[in-house]
Amino acid sequence: KAGVTQTPRYLIKTRGQQVTLSCSPISGHRSVSWYQQTPGQGLQFLFEYFSETQRNKGNFPGRFSGRQFSNSRSEMNVSTLELGDSALYLCASSFIQGGTGELFFGEGSRLTVL
């Protein structure tokens, strides 16, 4: 069974640009959540999608958005990039929303903003 796949793995952008990251969950998993990981702030929850609907959202500005498609694949978008957006963005999937706390993470997309 293939794991969670995130693309691209690495990318470099400049301030003011926007970026779109993609996440393909494990087959059969319908819940996808996104996290930002930085050395200073650790793992912070961005948002969760289930059945194409955003179910909850963390404390991030509106520049951070996402969506989920009918095949459960998800994308997140960050507009008007700032230097502080440099981070590892992780996507995780689970079979159902909530579940038993077991999330399956992808390898992440490492974003560098110059």
Add this chain to the structure above:
Amino acid sequence: GQSLEQPSEVTAVEGAIVQINCTYQTSGFYGLSWYQQHDGGAPTFLSYNALDGLEETGRFSSFLSRSDSYGYLLLQELQMKDSASYFCAVREYYGQNFVFGPGTRLSVLP
């Protein structure tokens, strides 16, 4: 909301037992999870405690006491490959958000 605290670093030798604590300020959560993350890798699920008590999975055990707002991950027979960061995490009742602790970096020495 939730706030989870963990020690930032722990060092132990091969073959030893180490306990990584997680304390929290709670406003209600479903259960306590633990994840392992090697440098440059993805977090991987280790254990989940929905109820108070001990859960054992091979060399790893996890414990939760809601009355004490406390949990821990116990790693036995440490191996070099256990050198990694370990995160506790909860899913809040209110808002359904996932909250992760700051992580504990475990170094296993020969």
